[in-house]
Amino acid sequence: MSKMVQVPSKSIVPERDVDKTPILETHHLGIDFGGLTAVDDLTLAVGRTEIAGLIGPNGAGKTTVFNLLTNVYSPTRGTILLDGKSTAGKSTAQVNRMGIARTFQNIRLFSDMSVIDNVKVGLHNSVKESLISNFTHSFGFKKSEKEYTSRALELLDFFKMADLAYEEAGSLPYGAQRRLEIVRALATNPGIVLLDEPAAGMNPSETAELMNNIRKIRDTFNIAVLLIEHDMNLVMNICEGICVLDHGKVIAKGTPDEIKQNPKVIEAYLGKKREG
Amino acid sequence: MLKKYKNLSNYARTSISTYGIILLAFVILFPLQQAGALSYSFSGMLVPICAYIVMAISLNLTVGVLGELSLGHAGFMSIGAFSGAIAAVSLGNGTPDVLRLVLGVLIGGVLAGISGLLIGIPVLRLKGDYLAIVTLAFGEIIKNIVNCLYVGVDAAGLHFSMTDVASLHMTNGTVILKGPQGAVGIPKVASFLSGIILILITLFVVINLVHSRTGRAIKAIRNNQIAAESVGISITKYKMIAFITSAALAGMAGAMYAMNYSSIVAKKFDFNTSILILVFVVLGGMGKFFGTIVATTVLYMLPEIFREFGEYRMLIYAVVLIVVMLATNSSGAKMLKDKIVDFVKNLFARSKNKKVEAGGADSE
Amino acid sequence: MTFIFNLINGISLGSVYAIIALGYTMVYGIAKMLNFAHGDVIMIGAYVSYCATTYMGLNPLLSVVIAMVVCTALGIIIEGLAYKPLRKAPALAVLITAIGVSYFLQNSALLIWGSAPKNFSSIVSFDSISLAGGKLIITSESIVTVIACIVIMIALTLFIKKSKMGKAMRAVSEDKGAAELMGINVNLTISVTFAIGSALAAVAGVLLCSAYPILIPTTGSMPGIKAFTAAVFGGIGSIPGAMLGGILLGIIEIFGRAYISSELADAIVFAVLIVVLLVKPTGLLGKKINEKV
Numbered sequence: 016m017s018k019m020v021q022v023p024s025k026s027i028v029p030e031r032d033v034d035k036t037p038i039l040e041t042h043h044l045g046i047d048f049g050g051l052t053a054v055d056d057l058t059l060a061v062g063r064t065e066i067a068g069l070i071g072p073n074g075a076g077k078t079t080v081f082n083l084l085t086n087v088y089s090p091t092r093g094t095i096l097l098d099g100k101s102t103a104g105k106s107t108a109q110v111n112r113m114g115i116a117r118t119f120q121n122i123r124l125f126s127d128m129s130v131i132d133n134v135k136v137g138l139h140n141s142v143k144e145s146l147i148s149n150f151t152h153s154f155g156f157k158k159s160e161k162e163y164t165s166r167a168l169e170l171l172d173f174f175k176m177a178d179l180a181y182e183e184a185g186s187l188p189y190g191a192q193r194r195l196e197i198v199r200a201l202a203t204n205p206g207i208v209l210l211d212e213p214a215a216g217m218n219p220s221e222t223a224e225l226m227n228n229i230r231k232i233r234d235t236f237n238i239a240v241l242l243i244e245h246d247m248n249l250v251m252n253i254c255e256g257i258c259v260l261d262h263g264k265v266i267a268k269g270t271p272d273e274i275k276q277n278p279k280v281i282e283a284y285l286g287k288k289r290e291g
Numbered sequence: 292m293l294k295k296y297k298n299l300s301n302y303a304r305t306s307i308s309t310y311g312i313i314l315l316a317f318v319i320l321f322p323l324q325q326a327g328a329l330s331y332s333f334s335g336m337l338v339p340i341c342a343y344i345v346m347a348i349s350l351n352l353t354v355g356v357l358g359e360l361s362l363g364h365a366g367f368m369s370i371g372a373f374s375g376a377i378a379a380v381s382l383g384n385g386t387p388d389v390l391r392l393v394l395g396v397l398i399g400g401v402l403a404g405i406s407g408l409l410i411g412i413p414v415l416r417l418k419g420d421y422l423a424i425v426t427l428a429f430g431e432i433i434k435n436i437v438n439c440l441y442v443g444v445d446a447a448g449l450h451f452s453m454t455d456v457a458s459l460h461m462t463n464g465t466v467i468l469k470g471p472q473g474a475v476g477i478p479k480v481a482s483f484l485s486g487i488i489l490i491l492i493t494l495f496v497v498i499n500l501v502h503s504r505t506g507r508a509i510k511a512i513r514n515n516q517i518a519a520e521s522v523g524i525s526i527t528k529y530k531m532i533a534f535i536t537s538a539a540l541a542g543m544a545g546a547m548y549a550m551n552y553s554s555i556v557a558k559k560f561d562f563n564t565s566i567l568i569l570v571f572v573v574l575g576g577m578g579k580f581f582g583t584i585v586a587t588t589v590l591y592m593l594p595e596i597f598r599e600f601g602e603y604r605m606l607i608y609a610v611v612l613i614v615v616m617l618a619t620n621s622s623g624a625k626m627l628k629d630k631i632v633d634f635v636k637n638l639f640a641r642s643k644n645k646k647v648e649a650g651g652a653d654s655e
Numbered sequence: 656m657t658f659i660f661n662l663i664n665g666i667s668l669g670s671v672y673a674i675i676a677l678g679y680t681m682v683y684g685i686a687k688m689l690n691f692a693h694g695d696v697i698m699i700g701a702y703v704s705y706c707a708t709t710y711m712g713l714n715p716l717l718s719v720v721i722a723m724v725v726c727t728a729l730g731i732i733i734e735g736l737a738y739k740p741l742r743k744a745p746a747l748a749v750l751i752t753a754i755g756v757s758y759f760l761q762n763s764a765l766l767i768w769g770s771a772p773k774n775f776s777s778i779v780s781f782d783s784i785s786l787a788g789g790k791l792i793i794t795s796e797s798i799v800t801v802i803a804c805i806v807i808m809i810a811l812t813l814f815i816k817k818s819k820m821g822k823a824m825r826a827v828s829e830d831k832g833a834a835e836l837m838g839i840n841v842n843l844t845i846s847v848t849f850a851i852g853s854a855l856a857a858v859a860g861v862l863l864c865s866a867y868p869i870l871i872p873t874t875g876s877m878p879g880i881k882a883f884t885a886a887v888f889g890g891i892g893s894i895p896g897a898m899l900g901g902i903l904l905g906i907i908e909i910f911g912r913a914y915i916s917s918e919l920a921d922a923i924v925f926a927v928l929i930v931v932l933l934v935k936p937t938g939l940l941g942k943k944i945n946e947k948v
Contacts, residue, residue: 085521111523119521125514128507136511139504140523146532149503150496156503163504203522360747413933420689421932424887427880428925435922453916471918562880566691566754573751606762612755613737620748621740 035062037096038206038239039084039115044093045263046083053079054263057093061207061256066233066240068250070274071260072283077243078120080260081209085117086110098206112140114206118196118213120243126185130176130195133184134167137202142166170198173235174228190221194228201232207239208232214246222246226253251275259283302502308581309494317487324483332595340591341486342368342548345493347571347587348580349540352497354569355578356506357533358513359415360423362565363430367538368545369560370406371399373437375546376474376555380467381444388480395480396489396546403542404535406433411534415527430565437557442468473556474549481550489547490584493540498580500536509533574615656790661913662906667797667866669905670804674859675882676889676897677811678852684828684892685848688746691753692733693856694879695760700726700857701864701874702768705775715778722857730853731846738849739842757876764872772871775864796866803862807855808898815894820847828892881908881924888928890941899939904928 037060044057054076061067069077082088084095086107095102102110125133142162148154171177174194179187184195193213200208213229214222226249233240244250250257251271259267259274261283267274274280296304323329324337350364375395382391414425441452445464452458456466468474500506508529511519520526549555575586593611597604618624675697682690700722707718737756741749779795786793815821823844826834835841863878864870881904889900904924911923931939 087517087520106525107517107520108523108525111521117521119518123515123518123521125511125518127514128510132507132510135504136507136519136524137522139508142504144504146505149505150499152499152503159504199522354747360750413929417932417936420683420891421887421936421938423689424884425929425932428884428928431880432922432925435919435925439916439918563876570751570754573747577747602766606759606766609755609758609762612758613752616748616752616755617737617740620744620752622743623740 034064037061038063038098039241040096041084042094042096044080044083044090044095046079046088046091052263054083054260057260057263057265059258059265059268061239061241063206063239064233064237065255066229066242066253068254068257069241069243069260070245070247070250070257071266075260076263077260078211079263081117081211081243084110084209085115111203111205114204115209116200116203116205116207117209118193118200118211120211120215122189122192122196124184124192124195124199126183128184129181130184130187131164131167131171131180133195133199134170134202135163137199138163138166139203141202141204167202170202173231174198189216193217193225197228197232201236205238207241210240210242210244212243212245214244214249222249225249229253302498305498305502305580306494309498309584310491312581312584313487313490313494317483321483321487336592336595337483338481338486338551339548340588341483341490342544342551343568343571343591344490344584344587345544345547346541346568347575347583348490348493348497349537349544350568351572351575351578351580351583352500352533352540353537354572355576356501356513357509357530359530359534360420360569361426361537362423362562362569363426363428363433364537364541364568365560365562365564366426366430366433367403367407367541368548368564369430369433369437369557371396371403371542371545372549372555372560373440373468373474373545373557374402374542375399376477376549377442377444377449377467378546379478379480379550380465380474380476381449384478388478391478392480392485392547392550395550396485396543399546399549400539400543403545404539406542407535407538408531410538411531415530415534427562427565430560430562434557434561437468438471440468441466441470471556473554473559475554477549477553477555479551479553481547486547489543493543494580496536496540500532501578505529505532570612656787657913660791661909663793663797665906665909666902667794667800667905668909669885669902670800671859671863671866671901672878672882672885672905673804673898673901674807674855674862675878676886676901677807677894678855678859679883679886680889680891680894680897681824681848681852683886685824686738686845688738688749689753689883690738690852691750691879691883692756692760693852694875694877694882695757695764696726696729696733696853696856696875697860697863697878698764698870698872698875699729699760700860701775701870702764702773703857704778704861705773705864705870708776708778709773715780719778719858719861722861723854726853726857726860727850730849730856734846734849739845761872761876768872770871772869775868775870777865777868778861779865794866796862800862800866803858804898807858808894811851811894820844824848881921884925884928887938888931890938892942893938893940896938896940903939 039061041057041059045055046053057080069080071077079088083090086102086105097113097115100113102113105113125136142159144156144159145154148156148159168177168180171180174197176191176194176198179191184192187195197210197213214225217225229240229242230253232238254271257269257271257274258265259280266279266283267277269277320329320337324334346364346368350361353359353361375398378398379391379395382394410429414422414429417425439453441454441456441459443450443459443461443464443466445461450459450461450464456469459466465476467476508519508524509532511524512526512529516526545560571587571590572583574590575583593608594604597607600607675693678693679690682688682693703722703725704718707713707721708715713721733756737752738749741752777796779799781795783795784793784798815824823834823839826837826839827841827844831841860875864874882901885900885904886897887900888904889896889898907927908920908924912920915923
């Protein structure tokens with residue numbers, strides 16, 4: 016796919032309609048572990064600038080879907096299309112280069128590296144350096160490193176983290192670590208970013224800030240966001256489309272209002288109403 | 292001045308400290324060596340120490356920076372040593388010494404690098420202790436093969452055999468490698484100066500690499516391989532770059548080491564040597580090159596320093612090793628250290644307070 | 656006939672490797688550390704047995720018991736002094752300490768017994784068996800070694816499956832923290848593991864030197880490395896794996912020496928190990944570990 020994201024411009028992006036032409040589609044996606052079917056017959060589409068939510072009770076297979084989308088697991092059945100191109104047989108790194116970035120439920124930062132270096136690793140494929148320049152620190156090395164630094168700082172600044180640039184990533188407070196993971200994912204210049212429980216462990220004010228940030232990501236970078244989240248307030252507030260998963264199967268799809276009223280969803284979350 | 296140093300980037304600090312200590316050692320020791328003021332045994336240790344410093348820095352790239360445990364680093368040293376020796380002998384006495392040395396070291400580095408590539412392809416697919424044991428296995432295989440290898444040179448070129456000297460089928464040539472007897476007739480062209488230059492080259496390559504796009508990718512892989520993949524880093528590619536660089540540098544060190552002696556045997560580069568270098572790296576500090584240089588020098592000389600203890604010196608060496616590891620890593624020692632630091636801090640704080648009080652009193 | 660002869664020799668040597676590998680694998684499974692000093696405990700065991708028979712004129716079987724007692728004590732002391740303080744230290748620090756202990760044992764042996772090789776007299780007193788009209792000779796050492804190996808294997812399996820301590824060992828190897836919360840004395844369990852491993856090392860040392868009677872301070876190093884290889888070969892942490900790995904390694908080594916090249920026998924052993932690990936990255940019987948994403 017064409018890389019559509021460049022350095023974020025700080026101008027305020029005007030209100031506009033969500034681009035619903037799909038960037039990411041799955042068709043009848045499924046995976047078995049041994050005899051156990053973890054995800055089955057998953058068909059969904061995420062629009063080019065849509066904020067979509069993937070929800071479901073614990074153990075529904077949500078993170079497994081993310082692992083399938085990023086080819087950490089190879090699907091047993093079905094196809095994944097990114098911008099119309101199949102990602103079958105690609106490595107996780109290649110899928111990222113095609114345009115899918117992600118964060119992790121249990122934070123996975125490069126914890127003994129500095130914050131800015133974490134972002135620079137994210138920028139790895141956007142700013143090229145020749146190997147020989149890496150050994151000698153000449154042949155255009157200074158110029159490319161300057162570009163790394165300025166782009167990393169700009170991205171950090173976007174999330175108000177520029178002052179933390181030279182801290183060790185592992186020593187950051189929890190909320191900042193989660194934010195840094197998102198910055199690192201965005202640095203890879205993706206067409207869609209997958210956020211795995213971004214609000215986990217956050218207090219209400221941090222969650223409110225996160226909601227703003229997610230909207231800002233979509234509006235400034237013009238990319239799609241697919242998120243897994245248990246915080247229903249967040250999901251219902253910012254997602255334009257929601258997919259509900261239970262026992263590895265889609266039980267409902269629709270807008271937040273449709274999902275709220277869907278009896279199957281209520282049943283999955285609260286259990287079956289007992290008669291009598 | 293110290294504050295200024297602390298404010299420098301990690302790259303600048305590492306460069307200044309490492310190049311600095313090497314140049315300082317050279318400036319002090321070189322004139323002494325030229326004047327013949329160094330003892331015979333110490334003088335003889337200079338080139339090996341240089342070679343081992345290069346070995347330890349290159350192994351630190353694999354173990355400290357990439358985070359993969361290699362127990363076969365001496366294997367690459369061996370390949371470098373013997374290919375370098377063969378190259379130097381083959382060039383013949385007519386060639387200037389400098390050229391023999393440079394070409395020997397280069398060929399040693401290239402061949403070790405190529406074997407690093409060949410070994411890295413299978414090895415780097417494995418993880419953790421399994422990777423470690425396979426590097427150990429390759430180190431032992433290299434030792435075994437070199438131990439059975441016969442190489443000679445005559446006007447027609449190089450001759451190889453795995454059985455004996457006779458089967459080299461040479462009438463009027465020089466036998467370089469004689470199986471278990473090792474390589475013989477190596478020109479002793481390595482010098483302290485060349486050793487220092489090799490260390491500086493190694494530092495230049497490794498420190499630059501670590502502080503670059505490639506280095507960041509390598510460190511990212513060590514920190515969290517899954518996360519590194521998720522941001523588009525090709526794991527195999529960057530592991531290979533680190534591994535091959537490390538192997539090539541070890542090969543150059545091996546060649547330099549070999550050309551300090553007239554003969555050398557394969558057994559010299561066995562598992563124990565790999566372990567010895569690993570000890571230098573661990574005691575010097577993971578990914579810390581200044582520490583590596585100091586640890587290598589001190590530990591290499593330690594048995595020599597303990598010479599007065601006679602037959603007890605290796606025992607003392609072992610005890611020192613254990614005690615140092617316990618003192619730097621055990622939970623009890625850490626608690627003790629914290630206590631001492633607190634105590635000293637309190638002491639300073641108290642004396643400072645007193646001074647302030649005293650100062651206050653004076654000014655009134 | 657030479658084939659069968661070599662096979663028996665291979666199984667015999669492999670049994671020694673297996674007994675040593677058991678020590679490696681148990682310690683690895685429970686303490687998650689590569690105890691590089693294990694090979695040197697073998698050497699100490701052999702020296703103790705040698706002294707008991709040569710200087711004190713004791714019965715060879717009694718000498719084995721003494722060697723086991725000494726090595727068990729040694730194992731517990733090493734663990735307590737050198738490894739226990741490093742329980743929470745990085746794996747590499749523990750590895751280097753183990754190497755320090757290895758140097759220490761070798762150099763102590765050098766000081767006590769000197770560098771001159773001791774001629775170890777076999778502890779087995781009955782005659783070798785001659786079959787097929789003298790064409791096939793099975794040495795008495797082979798028979799004893801193989802039987803010892805089988806007995807140890809069965810006893811150890813029963814111990815780990817049935818006894819309370821064995822269950823504690825399995826629990827600690829699965830999850831140290833959880834085992835501690837369940838009231839298992841983790842430190843004691845680890846000490847017992849070292850004790851068993853070291854006692855087995857003493858047996859292995861005596862058997863090894865009965866078959867290959869030259870005893871020097873570095874006698875334990877190479878068999879130690881090979882047994883470590885065997886443990887990885889079979890899948891480190893797995894007791895049947897150590898057994899299988901040890902015996903296969905012994906057979907490969909003897910066959911390699913007999914049919915390919917005696918100088919390259921070790922290289923062949925290590926080459927087979929590499930091939931096996933490439934096909935099965937966690938060894939023959941090792942568990943596949945998947946990191947949860």
